[in-house]
Structure formats: structure tokens, C-alpha cells
Amino acid sequence: MTATTSTPLSHPANGRTASSSSSSSSTTLDAPLTNGSSAHKHAHAFATRAIHVGSEPELSISGGVSTPLDLSTTYRQTRVGEHKGFEYSRSANPTRLAYERLIASLEGADVLLAAALREQGVTDPAKFEAGPGGLAFASGSAATATAIQALAGQGGHIVSVGDVYGGTSRYQLKVAGPLQGVETTYVDMSYSTAGDGGEVESDEDQDQAIVDRVEQAIRPETKLIWAETPTNPCLSLVPIRLIAAVAKRHGVFLVIDNTFASPYLQQPLLLGADLVVASSTKYISGHSDVVGGLLATGNPAILSKVRFLQNAHGAVPSPFDAWLLIRSIKTLVLRTRQQSLNALALARYLEETAVPAGLVRDVRYPGLKRKRESPAQRRERELAWTQLSDDARRWLVREGYSVDGEGGFPAGGMVSFHIASASPASQTETQTAERFLEHLDVFTLAESLGGLEGLAELPLLMTHSGVDPEHRRKLGIDGELVRLSVGAEDVDDIVRDVAQGLAAAVGGKQ
Numbered sequence: 001m002t003a004t005t006s007t008p009l010s011h012p013a014n015g016r017t018a019s020s021s022s023s024s025s026s027t028t029l030d031a032p033l034t035n036g037s038s039a040h041k042h043a044h045a046f047a048t049r050a051i052h053v054g055s056e057p058e059l060s061i062s063g064g065v066s067t068p069l070d071l072s073t074t075y076r077q078t079r080v081g082e083h084k085g086f087e088y089s090r091s092a093n094p095t096r097l098a099y100e101r102l103i104a105s106l107e108g109a110d111v112l113l114a115a116a117l118r119e120q121g122v123t124d125p126a127k128f129e130a131g132p133g134g135l136a137f138a139s140g141s142a143a144t145a146t147a148i149q150a151l152a153g154q155g156g157h158i159v160s161v162g163d164v165y166g167g168t169s170r171y172q173l174k175v176a177g178p179l180q181g182v183e184t185t186y187v188d189m190s191y192s193t194a195g196d197g198g199e200v201e202s203d204e205d206q207d208q209a210i211v212d213r214v215e216q217a218i219r220p221e222t223k224l225i226w227a228e229t230p231t232n233p234c235l236s237l238v239p240i241r242l243i244a245a246v247a248k249r250h251g252v253f254l255v256i257d258n259t260f261a262s263p264y265l266q267q268p269l270l271l272g273a274d275l276v277v278a279s280s281t282k283y284i285s286g287h288s289d290v291v292g293g294l295l296a297t298g299n300p301a302i303l304s305k306v307r308f309l310q311n312a313h314g315a316v317p318s319p320f321d322a323w324l325l326i327r328s329i330k331t332l333v334l335r336t337r338q339q340s341l342n343a344l345a346l347a348r349y350l351e352e353t354a355v356p357a358g359l360v361r362d363v364r365y366p367g368l369k370r371k372r373e374s375p376a377q378r379r380e381r382e383l384a385w386t387q388l389s390d391d392a393r394r395w396l397v398r399e400g401y402s403v404d405g406e407g408g409f410p411a412g413g414m415v416s417f418h419i420a421s422a423s424p425a426s427q428t429e430t431q432t433a434e435r436f437l438e439h440l441d442v443f444t445l446a447e448s449l450g451g452l453e454g455l456a457e458l459p460l461l462m463t464h465s466g467v468d469p470e471h472r473r474k475l476g477i478d479g480e481l482v483r484l485s486v487g488a489e490d491v492d493d494i495v496r497d498v499a500q501g502l503a504a505a506v507g508g509k510q
């Protein structure tokens with residue numbers, strides 16, 4: 001413990017023996033291909049890394065194929081200062097380190113970090129004192145707080161996407177505001193309202209409208225741009241590459257909350273983001289049984305800063321939670337594929353059957369192809385395709401999907417829509433939506449998302465009840481907006497459940 005406090009930026013897990021074990025793993029699954037133009041490539045595809053990184057049999061003295069769960073809080077030193085890379089479990093724990101290597105690999109932080117370190121003359125990334133490029137936290141909120149503390153500084157300014165996670169805006173306004181003197185400006189970074197013209201706009205004009213809104217919000221003291229995509233609960237998309245270019249031009253960092261997409265579908269670091277934050281409570285856990293968070297970056301300076309704060313705050317997950325998350329990630333690809341297929345089927349039912357029947361309106365699903373779509377909707381669908389990870393896009397192409405295919409393509413497990421109230425009354429009228437939610441049988445009425453079981457909620461009165469009413473109105477969060485986290489149950493049961501819920505809530509009234 002004393003060693004870590006006296007040398008705050010050093011990662012104790014890079015002592016003699018530990019570095020040999022992590023470098024042996026990094027020569028197999030983790031390793032960037034160092035030759036030629038493949039600086040940003042892994043030796044293995046996402047699905048392979050998700051199963052093997054952090055679970056190398058060499059980590060276990062028995063050769064076990066499951067990561068050893070190391071519950072020790074402290075570690076023997078053979079002589080003063082001589083140890084296997086671990087001193088005290090808050091600072092570094094073998095199970096958590098295995099999980100952090102896995103995060104770094106899935107988000108692509110490891111290859112970016114290796115490349116950045118090579119430029120600084122460091123040839124063995126396993127020796128980098130701040131760790132492997134991924135960091136585990138006790139919750140997504142702890143990761144968010146750490147990122148804002150590290151990057152916004154004292155008296156800095158944040159340009160944030162408007163429909164940011166409620167807990168994130170709470171931290172921006174009520175913690176970073178008073179404690180760091182940080183101001184936050186909220187900006188619409190989506191195509192949904194880009195331009196506002198109503199006329200058919202060129203792609204360039206649509207892009208420029210987003211760039212203009214972000215640039216108008218940037219000040220001399222702006223330190224970072226904070227975005228989330230897809231957003232919550234409206235599932236708008238933010239063009240990461242475009243915003244990353246703006247961030248670069250103005251010398252500010254881009255942070256992307258990758259919770260809703262999960263690293264299988266989207267890897268923001270590879271699209272130009274500087275730091276990824278996510279709540280692993282959602283898709284990464286996938287079983288609604290772990291609260292956790294993560295940060296990932298390929299920038300050595302950012303990594304050192306957040307790593308220092310991780311140890312200083314001590315908001316780390318238990319070794320058992322880290323172990324559970326390693327176990328969860330082994331099925332991330334299978335879960336995400338099935339939940340995305342189910343969500344697309346449900347979105348298509350809503351768009352093609354429930355909308356014409358007058359039961360719902362404004363179905364939101366990133367991959368949905370509508371019969372008639374506005375230029376902004378087309379642009380958003382194209383963005384949903386281009387922003388997919390290479391691995392996810394390869395899967396979709398293999399399955400016969402394309403960016404313009406009829407009906408659309410699977411792109412995540414979240415669907416939201418407005419229920420058609422019998423009397424489209426006030427903004428706060430929730431009766432019809434409540435009736436719908438209470439009639440669901442397969443879906444459980446609950447907050448959160450990403451689990452194998454379908455969850456349904458009413459953002460106005462549940463996840464977004466703390467958001468300023470005027471801000472909520474602007475985002476379109478009213479008493480008719482319903483958010484569904486589609487599970488991996490049988491797809492016919494899922495669609496039938498929503499259909500009977502709508503019939504009970506809306507149908508009977510008409």
C-alpha cells in the first residue's frame with residue numbers, strides 16, 4: 001500500500017513475475033500485429049478475444065480454463081519491495097487485472113495504447129505502469145465521476161449531448177459544477193432535428209448542422225465533449241467520427257458512453273474517441289446481477305490520470321464481481337446477436353403493424369428501415385451501419401443484412417416508441433402507457449437494461465423522473481414514451497406480449 005501511495009502513478013501489477021504472465025498472454029490473443037499497416041488490428045476476432053482474453057490457463061497454477069478468483073486483500077513480499085506485482089488488492093488484484101485486460105481488448109484500447117507507447121519508445125506495453133488500457137470500477141457512475149474529474153479539471157467546461165444519462169447530468173451539474181467549478185452546456189448532436197429545415201438536405205448540410213451546434217457551444221475553457229450513442233431513452237445516434245474531428249480541431253477530449261451499444265456493436269476508440277466509459281451493469285453483465293463500470297483508453301496520459309484516481313478513490317469492484325463479468329463477457333456476442341435480432345423483429349412489428357393500426361407512433365430503433373423515411377432518418381440508419389464494429393458488420397453481412405435491406409438490420413437490443421393515447425392530452429398524461437406496461441407478461445416492468453430478460457419502463461416517471469421538465473419536453477420524453485430492453489426470450493413470445501399489451505391499453509379504448 002505504501003509503495004502505491006508514494007509512487008501514485010505506478011501500476012503495481014507490473015512487477016517482475018506479473019509482467020511476464022501478462023506479456024505471455026499478450027503474445028497470444030491480445031497482441032497487436034506490429035507489422036505493416038495493421039497497427040489497429042488484433043490477432044483474433046472479437047468473439048475469440050471475448051472468450052479467451054483474461055482466461056488464459058497460464059493464469060492458474062492448475063491450468064484451469066476459468067480465471068482464478070483471487071480474494072486476497074494483501075500479498076506476501078519475499079523481501080521488502082519484492083513481490084509478484086501485487087501488494088494490496090484495492091491497487092491491483094489478479095482477477096480484476098484479468099478483467100481489465102479483457103475490457104482493454106474488447107474496446108480496442110490495447111492496440112491503440114501499444115501504438116501510442118511505441119511512439120514514446122516503449123516496446124513492451126505490458127510494462128506500462130498505468131495498466132492495460134481498461135479500468136474496472138464499482139459502477140458506471142464511479143467510472144463517470146472519475147472521467148469527469150480527470151478530464152474537466154478545475155473551472156473547465158463540458159459540451160455534453162442533450163439526452164445524456166440522468167446520473168451523468170446529475171454529476172455534471174450537481175457535483176462537478178459546485179466542486180470543480182465545471183459548467184456543462186447541453187447540445188443536440190443527432191440527425192433527428194439537424195437543420196430543422198424540413199426540406200431535403202444534403203448529407204453534408206446535415207453533418208454541418210451538427211458540427212455548427214457543437215462548435216457554437218465550445219469555449220476557450222472547454223476541456224471535453226461528452227456523448228452517448230445510442231442515447232437514452234430516445235435512441236438517437238451521435239456521429240462519433242464527425243464529433244471526434246471537431247474535438248481534435250479544438251484540442252478537447254471526446255468521451256463516449258458506450259453502455260447502450262456494448263463493445264461488440266461499437267468501439268468508439270477506433271472511431272476517434274479518446275476515452276470510453278460504460279456501465280457494465282447493463283449489456284456487459286447481461287444477467288441483471290452485477291453493478292459495475294469501466295473506462296478504456298489508448299491514450300497513455302489519460303490512462304495514467306484515471307488509473308491514479310481509481311486507486312485514490314478506491315471505487316473498485318470486488319474480485320468476485322470482476323470474475324462474474326469475465327464469465328458474462330464470454331456470452332456477450334451470443335447475447336447481443338440474439339437480443340438485436342429480437343429487437344429488430346419487435347421494431348418491425350411496431351412499425352409495420354402497430355403504427356398503421358394507430359396503436360403507437362414514432363418507433364425508434366437504430367437499424368430500422370421505414371417504408372417512408374425522412375433524410376434525417378435515412379442518415380441515422382446509415383450511421384447505425386457505419387458505426388458498427390467491423391466484427392458486428394461482418395456478422396450482419398454473413399447473415400444477409402445490408403445497410404439498405406428491406407426492414408433494416410439488427411443494431412442493439414433497445415427499442416422505444418410513443419404509445420397512442422386515446423386522448424392525446426397533456427405532456428404528463430401517462431394512463432395509457434401505464435396500462436400497457438402493467439399488462440405485459442414476458443417483459444418485466446423495471447428500470448435498467450441489457451439483461452437476458454426483457455424489461456419495460458416509462459422514462460417520464462421512472463429513469464428520467466429527475467430530469468428538468470423543460471429539458472425533458474425538448475427531448476420528447478412525455479407520458480406516452482415507452483422504453484423496452486428486449487431480452488433473449490422466444491421472439492414470438494416477445495412480439496405477442498407487446499401486441500397483447502397494446503391491445504389491452506389502446507385497442508380497448510378505441
Ligand SMILES: *Cc1c(COP(=O)(O)O)cnc(C)c1O
Nearest residue numbers: 139140141165257259279281292
Ligand atoms: C446505467 C447507466 C450509467 C450508470 O451506470 P451505473 O452502473 O448504474 O452506475 C451510465 N450511463 C448509461 C448510459 C447507463 O445506462
